[in-house]
Amino acid sequence: MAEALPYTFGGIKKIPLSRAKFVILPVPYEGTVSFRPGTRFGPESIIFSSRFMELYDEETNSEPCLEGILTLGEIAQEIDSAGKMMRKIQNTAKKLINKNCFVFTLGGEHSISFPLVKEYQKKYPDLKILHFDAHADLRIQYEGSKFSHASVMRRISEIGCEIYSFGIRSLSKQEAEDLQKLKNVHIYFAHQFRNQVMIDQAQHLPRGNYYISIDIDCFDPSFVPDTGTPEPGGLSWYEVTGFLKNFIKSHNVVGADLVELAPSHHYCASAFLAAKLVYKTIAYISSQHKKSGASE
Numbered sequence: 001m002a003e004a005l006p007y008t009f010g011g012i013k014k015i016p017l018s019r020a021k022f023v024i025l026p027v028p029y030e031g032t033v034s035f036r037p038g039t040r041f042g043p044e045s046i047i048f049s050s051r052f053m054e055l056y057d058e059e060t061n062s063e064p065c066l067e068g069i070l071t072l073g074e075i076a077q078e079i080d081s082a083g084k085m086m087r088k089i090q091n092t093a094k095k096l097i098n099k100n101c102f103v104f105t106l107g108g109e110h111s112i113s114f115p116l117v118k119e120y121q122k123k124y125p126d127l128k129i130l131h132f133d134a135h136a137d138l139r140i141q142y143e144g145s146k147f148s149h150a151s152v153m154r155r156i157s158e159i160g161c162e163i164y165s166f167g168i169r170s171l172s173k174q175e176a177e178d179l180q181k182l183k184n185v186h187i188y189f190a191h192q193f194r195n196q197v198m199i200d201q202a203q204h205l206p207r208g209n210y211y212i213s214i215d216i217d218c219f220d221p222s223f224v225p226d227t228g229t230p231e232p233g234g235l236s237w238y239e240v241t242g243f244l245k246n247f248i249k250s251h252n253v254v255g256a257d258l259v260e261l262a263p264s265h266h267y268c269a270s271a272f273l274a275a276k277l278v279y280k281t282i283a284y285i286s287s288q289h290k291k292s293g294a295s296e
């Protein structure tokens, strides 16, 4: 009988943390979701689907699984306090970032990006954010919580990061008004930036160290129906991966997350897309590392 595939991202064999370049950090946190719940099952369903992916990447002609990918245990949910959960995530991130790991976090709801960005900013004071989402997430607070998924980019803007948001097609009038004052938030609306226009924009973003935050609802619901708040008019697989490929060629990416997948039990295309997007991003980054290493 064939050996059972480990229950890890990609079914990749465990390695010691000291050898890990990329760590997959599952954070099944769901504290403030507003519409359809289920993001707490996101990490588990991404990891389950990822075990059925091909580990060879035809586009980069590489096997990112050989670069040192370690799946960590999940950060358990603190149900009584969002603030406590945020601190727990930040403490875990601190240990991993200090070990020079690229932390790829699987959500869970979008609020988890804030503590991760906060910790990355300590190491990279010029840290900028590349943000894919249907929503601007700029509310001062939402349903009484400043740690709401709908406020995450507002919190990140307050700590001074430049934010570049793509795929946006849903925000409140108040957010649109506030946007005029938020000089460090740059929104590229979905209706303005489609296809090649969006992909080409990747090269024009300022250089520097970037954290990538991908809300899975940036995709059109025809690609990803399994998310809490699906919005029509979204991005396609080749728009997002084309953008990322172009972007990673010319920018230094130091950390990432993928959030807001709310998997359904009868349909696996969304989770499979999410798994493949994580792996694809790692493939682009590790082949870029190899290229820049070779040219130095």
Ligand SMILES: [Mn+2]
Pocket: 133, 134, 135, 215, 217, 218, 260
């Ligand atoms: Mn969203």
